Amino acid sequence: MKLQSFAEYPFVEGGVCAAKGFRAAGICCGLKHQELSTTAAAAVSASEPDHKPKKNDLAMIVSDSECAAAAVYTSNKVKGAPILVTKQHLQDGKARAVIVNSVNANTCNADGVEKATAMCKLAADALQIAPEDVIVASTGVIGQVLPIEPIAAAVPALTEALSYEGNAAALNAIMTTDTRPKEVAVSFQVGDVTCKLGGMLKGSGMIHPNMATTLTFLTTDCAIAPEMLQRALSDVVRVTLNRVSVDGDQSTNDMACVMANGAAGNQQITAENANYVAFRGALYAVMLNLARMCAADGEGATKLIECVVSQAESEQIAETVAKSVICSSLLKAAMFGADANWGRIACAMGYADCDFDVAKVDVDLASAAGKIAVARNGFGVPFSEDEAKKVLLEDEIQLLISLNSGEAAAVAWGCDLTYDYVKINGDYRS
Amino acid sequence: MKLQSFAEYPFVEGGVCAAKGFRAAGICCGLKHQELSTTAAAAVSASEPDHKPKKNDLAMIVSDSECAAAAVYTSNKVKGAPILVTKQHLQDGKARAVIVNSVNANTCNADGVEKATAMCKLAADALQIAPEDVIVASTGVIGQVLPIEPIAAAVPALTEALSYEGNAAALNAIMTTDTRPKEVAVSFQVGDVTCKLGGMLKGSGMIHPNMATTLTFLTTDCAIAPEMLQRALSDVVRVTLNRVSVDGDQSTNDMACVMANGAAGNQQITAENANYVAFRGALYAVMLNLARMCAADGEGATKLIECVVSQAESEQIAETVAKSVICSSLLKAAMFGADANWGRIACAMGYADCDFDVAKVDVDLASAAGKIAVARNGFGVPFSEDEAKKVLLEDEIQLLISLNSGEAAAVAWGCDLTYDYVKINGDYRS
Numbered sequence: 001m002k003l004q005s006f007a008e009y010p011f012v013e014g015g016v017c018a019a020k021g022f023r024a025a026g027i028c029c030g031l032k033h034q035e036l037s038t039t040a041a042a043a044v045s046a047s048e049p050d051h052k053p054k055k056n057d058l059a060m061i062v063s064d065s066e067c068a069a070a071a072v073y074t075s076n077k078v079k080g081a082p083i084l085v086t087k088q089h090l091q092d093g094k095a096r097a098v099i100v101n102s103v104n105a106n107t108c109n110a111d112g113v114e115k116a117t118a119m120c121k122l123a124a125d126a127l128q129i130a131p132e133d134v135i136v137a138s139t140g141v142i143g144q145v146l147p148i149e150p151i152a153a154a155v156p157a158l159t160e161a162l163s164y165e166g167n168a169a170a171l172n173a174i175m176t177t178d179t180r181p182k183e184v185a186v187s188f189q190v191g192d193v194t195c196k197l198g199g200m201l202k203g204s205g206m207i208h209p210n211m212a213t214t215l216t217f218l219t220t221d222c223a224i225a226p227e228m229l230q231r232a233l234s235d236v237v238r239v240t241l242n243r244v245s246v247d248g249d250q251s252t253n254d255m256a257c258v259m260a261n262g263a264a265g266n267q268q269i270t271a272e273n274a275n276y277v278a279f280r281g282a283l284y285a286v287m288l289n290l291a292r293m294c295a296a297d298g299e300g301a302t303k304l305i306e307c308v309v310s311q312a313e314s315e316q317i318a319e320t321v322a323k324s325v326i327c328s329s330l331l332k333a334a335m336f337g338a339d340a341n342w343g344r345i346a347c348a349m350g351y352a353d354c355d356f357d358v359a360k361v362d363v364d365l366a367s368a369a370g371k372i373a374v375a376r377n378g379f380g381v382p383f384s385e386d387e388a389k390k391v392l393l394e395d396e397i398q399l400l401i402s403l404n405s406g407e408a409a410a411v412a413w414g415c416d417l418t419y420d421y422v423k424i425n426g427d428y429r430s
Numbered sequence: 431m432k433l434q435s436f437a438e439y440p441f442v443e444g445g446v447c448a449a450k451g452f453r454a455a456g457i458c459c460g461l462k463h464q465e466l467s468t469t470a471a472a473a474v475s476a477s478e479p480d481h482k483p484k485k486n487d488l489a490m491i492v493s494d495s496e497c498a499a500a501a502v503y504t505s506n507k508v509k510g511a512p513i514l515v516t517k518q519h520l521q522d523g524k525a526r527a528v529i530v531n532s533v534n535a536n537t538c539n540a541d542g543v544e545k546a547t548a549m550c551k552l553a554a555d556a557l558q559i560a561p562e563d564v565i566v567a568s569t570g571v572i573g574q575v576l577p578i579e580p581i582a583a584a585v586p587a588l589t590e591a592l593s594y595e596g597n598a599a600a601l602n603a604i605m606t607t608d609t610r611p612k613e614v615a616v617s618f619q620v621g622d623v624t625c626k627l628g629g630m631l632k633g634s635g636m637i638h639p640n641m642a643t644t645l646t647f648l649t650t651d652c653a654i655a656p657e658m659l660q661r662a663l664s665d666v667v668r669v670t671l672n673r674v675s676v677d678g679d680q681s682t683n684d685m686a687c688v689m690a691n692g693a694a695g696n697q698q699i700t701a702e703n704a705n706y707v708a709f710r711g712a713l714y715a716v717m718l719n720l721a722r723m724c725a726a727d728g729e730g731a732t733k734l735i736e737c738v739v740s741q742a743e744s745e746q747i748a749e750t751v752a753k754s755v756i757c758s759s760l761l762k763a764a765m766f767g768a769d770a771n772w773g774r775i776a777c778a779m780g781y782a783d784c785d786f787d788v789a790k791v792d793v794d795l796a797s798a799a800g801k802i803a804v805a806r807n808g809f810g811v812p813f814s815e816d817e818a819k820k821v822l823l824e825d826e827i828q829l830l831i832s833l834n835s836g837e838a839a840a841v842a843w844g845c846d847l848t849y850d851y852v853k854i855n856g857d858y859r860s
Contacts, residue, residue: 142773
């Protein structure tokens with residue numbers, strides 16, 4: 001997938017370790033087969049050629065100093081225990097470390113909060129920080145008891161493995177059905193000071209708008225007050241992660257969090273000034289790309305579908321229409337088949353919960369292979385099926401919808417629906 | 431699929447021809463390959479062993495006398511032209527015939543209303559009735575111009591073929607990706623008079639609650655005033671067709687209509703009395719079974735999923751939760767794999783747009799093979815995966831959810847998500 005770049009925010013290497021003063025590590029503690037072994041598990045680097053059988057399942061991200069911290073959470077009423085614990089820990093807008101496991105979501109378990117709290121305590125003790133400064137997250141199967149023993153046994157080795165180059169190993173640990181690691185980092189200017197901001201994301205299924213979508217961890221060395229950090233995060237999530245849907249299923253464990261340690265040395269951002277705008281721009285550059293990567297790597301996906309709705313009366317209308325289209329199972333299956341069955345776009349627009357004039361709608365299909373008009377003023381127009389096929393055989397497809405009734409626009413991202421989605425989810429737990 | 435039976439409403443043969451005075455016919459006019467041939471197409475019975483290559487695509491249902499008529503329509507803002515025309519024709523609560531085609535939805539076409547009107551005129555002329563007494567419906571691909579010539583050429587032969595045993599041929603004509611014909615009829619008592627009510631339904635994909643769902647045609651020889659007929663239909667659709675979802679895609683052409691010709695000779699039902707209750711019960715018995723058949727034959731489906739939510743504070747809450755569960759792609763894929771990944775039920779309940787206490791939720795999985803508890807008070811309980819697998823390998827699965835906070839209940843119906851759904855929809859138009 002091609003990254004979308006912005007001149008003011010050049011990409012840099014390092015993911016969550018790009019910003020100064022952040023170390024990370026990932027390890028395989030053995031949650032996959034729930035072996036309650038107490039022997040320390042071996043750290044596995046994501047770059048090892050044989051990493052698959054030993055995929056990491058436990059990660060930490062740690063700042064050298066206290067951070068301003070902010071997060072957004074799933075709006076699912078059924079919330080993973082880690083969400084409840086993290087919410088409490090971030091009440092003071094401060095944090096210093098993240099501990100996160102995959103394989104088991106620690107959700108719908110009677111002892112969930114107890115286990116999530118224990119994970120924080122384990123990390124805090126090893127790092128000699130307060131448990132309230134630890135963010136905890138889990139992802140994986142819902143409703144199975146999380147064994148704490150493998151985690152307890154692995155935390156010393158995990159702490160030992162922390163490094164300023166540990167981003168890939170940590171990222172490997174949070175992946176579930178993800179087929180590709182997803183991380184991005186950029187540098188940006190705050191006054192004369194160069195800051196960095198980077199992030200990693202896991203998420204492939206159970207992904208739907210109106211939530212924090214997936215697990216996303218972001219770090220920056222920019223100095224910014226907790227309330228401004230929260231404002232920027234909420235603002236950017238709204239137009240990035242909250243506009244991604246893979247399968248319409250909104251997870252119980254979704255969370256996006258950001259830690260800002262101020263190590264870059266800029267004057268702290270405390271108001272919505274030019275520096276805030278620069279910071280929010282960097283956050284957008286990172287999260288937009290993470291969102292696109294997330295959609296493109298949706299479970300079983302072969303294509304990224306980007307729906308751009310423009311000339312709408314309001315952004316709300318544009319967003320509702322765009323989301324409705326990318327969520328349509330029928331359209332997603334047609335995209336898999338590279339079939340220009342645009343009537344399914346019309347259908348999905350028609351059941352979007354908002355008002356617009358159907359008789360003004362124009363629809364085009366576009367990709368690197370070209371652009372083709374399929375509807376004008378709400379009605380079909382003749383087009384070459386061969387040309388359309390060529391456009392749809394690319395792996396990044398744009399559905400361009402103009403409502404011709406205003407100036408607002410919104411973009412939403414999804415993917416095609418494939419045999420592999422069914423395969424992956426027909427027997428996810430084995 | 432086993433029919434759900436009710437003692438007061440014994441099943442009878444005949445589908446839309448079960449009630450006195452209704453004739454039907456189906457024919458292949460050649461819309462599939464859009465051959466604009468003007469030679470009359472040959473009538474094809476649904477029972478012919480080689481009916482597949484010559485599947486019917488045009489049907490009529492005709493009453494010997496004027497009928498009270500009522501209908502409910504899709505709430506999709508993009509409406510098929512036939513919907514617009516039928517709505518106008520039913521303003522007086524009267525009708526006498528239905529003409530319906532498959533293959534082409536006559537939707538999003540600049541000349542759609544003109545073509546739908548022409549279809550009514552063709553039927554009316556052949557039957558020597560008023561065009562305003564004709565209900566018109568179309569189903570198939572959206573956004574392709576409907577050729578009227580094959581229909582015009584076929585109407586004389588279609589009219590000729592009308593018979594009191596024509597229900598199967600008519601039903602064959604409305605099927606698209608349906609793998610099984612779906613028709614039910616019952617008899618019932620209105621005072622001393624025996625009446626009959628029957629219906630047929632097409633629909634396999636693009637099926638989602640909050641609409642009339644699919645095309646459904648119902649006929650009865652019971653005498654009932656148009657306003658009472660409309661009330662009964664709206665009432666029953668709410669708890670049957672509107673609680674079915676195959677893929678979350680709400681069609682542009684959905685319609686359920688009923689014609690009542692009074693040929694049974696009962697005293698006309700004009701108020702909500704015992705006779706009305708008997709009539710509504712018959713309608714429910716037919717539509718409940720059509721709804722279940724529709725879900726069970728969802729595109730690519732191998733199983734019917736019935737979600738029963740009970741002990742809810744209100745029916746609205748029970749319905750919202752039940753629909754949310756049957757719409758979850760992840761759960762549907764797990765059901766295909768007979769995987770008791772009940773966390774996906776919890777997840778889908780959690781994002782249902784209504785309030786209930788998660789900590790009170792009990793969940794059981796059931797089928798002809800047994801019943802198994804998977805969650806109590808919102809948390810997982812230990813269960814045998816082998817036993818659960820046995821339960822889920824059946825082809826009718828019940829997801830039993832108790833909210834333990836009231837006395838209301840609701841049922842919703844869906845199906846599993848399979849490779850075949852993707853296959854069918856990856857290239858629907860070819």
